[in-house]
Amino acid sequence: MPCGVPFAPERASPRVAGVINLPENEIVPDLVGIEPVVLSQPNFWSRAGKSLLHDPVALCSVLFILLLVVVAVFAPWIAPYNPLREFANGLSEVGAPVAPNSHFLLGTDEAGRDVLSRLIFGARVSLLVGVVATALASTIGVLIGAVAGYVGGVTESVLMRFTDMVLSFPILLFCVALIAVTGPSTRNVVLVIAFAYWTYLARVVRGQVLSLKEREFVTAARTLGVGHFKIIFKHVMPHLMPTIIVYGTLGVATSILIEASLSFLGIGVPLPQASWGGMISEGQQYFQTAPWLLIAPGVALILTVLSINLAGDWLTDVLDATRREIGR
Amino acid sequence: MIGWLVRRFLQMLLVVFGVVSLAFVFAFLVPANPARMVAGPQASPVAVASIARQLGLDRSVWSQYLSFLARLAHGNLGVSFVLEGRTVASEIWGALPYTAFLALGGVIWEIVLGVPTGIIAAYRPRSLIDRATTLGALFGLSAPPFWLGLMLIYFLAYKVSLFPLNGVGHPLIWYMVLPSFTLGVGGAAFYSRMVRTTMLQVLRSPFIEFVRLKGMPERTILFRHVLRHALTPVVTMLGMDLGYFLGGVLIIESIFGIPGVGQLAYNSISTLDIPMITGTVLVAAVFMVVMSFIVDVTYTFIDPRVRLSRAK
Secondary structure, three states, rough: OOOOOOOOOHOOOOOOOOOOOOOOOOOOOOOOOOOOHHOOOOHHHHHHHHHHHHHHHHHHHHHHHHHHHHHHHHHHOOOOOOOOOOOOHEEEOOOOOOOOOOOOOEEOOOHHHOHHHHHHHHHHHHHHHHHHHHHHHHHHHHHHHHHHHHHHHHHHHHHHHHHHHHHHHHHHHHHHHHHHOOOOOOOOHHHHHHHHHEEEEEEEEHHHHHHHHHOOHHHHHHHHOOOOHHHHHHHHHHHHHHHHHHHHHHHHHHHHHHHHHHHHHHOOOOOOOOOOOHHHHHHHHHOOOHHHHHHHHHHHHHHHHHHHHHHHHHHHHHHHHHHHHHHO | HHHHHHHHHHHHHHHHHHHHHHHHHHHHHHHOOOHHHHHHHOOOOHHHHHHHHHHOOOOHHHHHHHOOOOOHOOOOOOOOOOOOOOEEHHHHHHHHHHHHHHHHHHHHHHHHHHHHHHHHHHHOOOOOOHHHHHHHHHHHHHOOOOHHHHHHHHHHHHHHHOOOOOOOOOHHHHHHHHHHHHHHHHHHHHHHHHHHHHHHHHOOOHHHHHHHOOOOOOOHHHHHHHHHHHHHHHHHHHHHHHHHHHHHOHHHHHHHHHOOHHHHHHHHHHHHHHHHHHHHHHHHHHHHHHHHHHHHHHHHHHHHHHHHHHHH
């Protein structure tokens, strides 16, 4: 395996149409040099806060994410109406959706339901799926990547060839096919995204562990008689944190887009539960007369994914800058 | 070099074999009884059992697996459960031209939109153009393709009848403009950022300073030295993209009503047509594996550094 080649094309992540590709070596700076102390340095958080104040774009995206989290958590209290309630005055005389007005701030949909309330409850689904799927995927990816990189030999070959195989399936088609087997439900959407997505992190983590295990602190720990298991989890793992954080952030954005795509295809979050992809899918037929049905969830999706990506960029910069400052 | 090529080829075969096996396991895991699906809901248990025997479903897993492999070796992907008497291979073969056309269009948009904007942004960092392309790239990366596609249909096909609403017709290129744009825009954004980053790296490297000190004109530096380095990753990624797109672009094909491989896969999933699902997923995966092999080999020839490291 030509793993030592600086930009071996195997590292190029297969792209997902529209879904953010995990930027590989070309975009994300190599985070392997960042010591675990970076995160616990007192000046890391003050630096992070300061850079946020000097970077209006990053500030806006972080604030937007916070707002989204608040809205998602307190959805039942914030939403003006029940997202499933079909209002009698939510449809015009001819039975068409009602345009935005003082009563329904973002209008109503084809069943007379309040779009704003559905949007707010949709944020819940998106964030929940995004965070849980990414957490699962990261756990699997880090475990497999770390074990493959640390143990090496046959174990590594088997694990990494398996990763290659899963990576060979286009991610969306893979998810769709898996859902076809397991049946659409929110739980299955999370599991399927996690199962398709762990591969990206497994590759990166393996690469980093390969170089980490040659470092002195691992040799030192071995000499002191520390077990392999403990070395992986107590000594190597903290070094992987910056990578896990950055990839995890991007992973949430990707998972949200995949969930929206699956729901758009009608095999994601089951109806009538509100999800942004599902709202776009349902609004499709009424677009010519009721464009707000598509614009509202679409803008929500774009803003969410955009903010998460921008926040990820900012996080990478801060981690990188702090590393340079403490001179490691 | 030859040794590396052989090893890489064998590795590709191994991955293809693994992908095939995964596809088999997948088809095996489907909870629905395939024989029942072929026979139809009204068929008697006897009829179902006889179909199961015909399909070889009563044999052991291993013997089914072996005959699955034997069939594949002959290019036989099986017969559709739903479309009466059609073979999976012929259906995919019929859908492939549309997908190929769309894939090619997507890749062209990626180059046309992504590369020049990346170069300009790198030459004038922090300028208005740089900021505008960065913003555009972020938008392109964040917009879900299904939403973007619907917006394009609404504004450019419905409001202003510039392009056909959906489907395919004559001339095909006319029907492919919007779908391929939707397909390419995310990649274009990605390339724009990638080209910018690599260009900045190359522009800062000592050998560029050297040729500049020698008095080489800026234009010659750009075309002879900088682009060569900055575009190598683009070439590889384009190859991967083409492989990925050829596997069928589910969402875009279904929005624009293009009867390609993605549409075929999607329809087969909604009807639970197992051989068709396995076939389309398999073909998509094999395209990716083979393209990544081709890209890897091409890379070796483009970049002398890689060639040297592999010659050892």
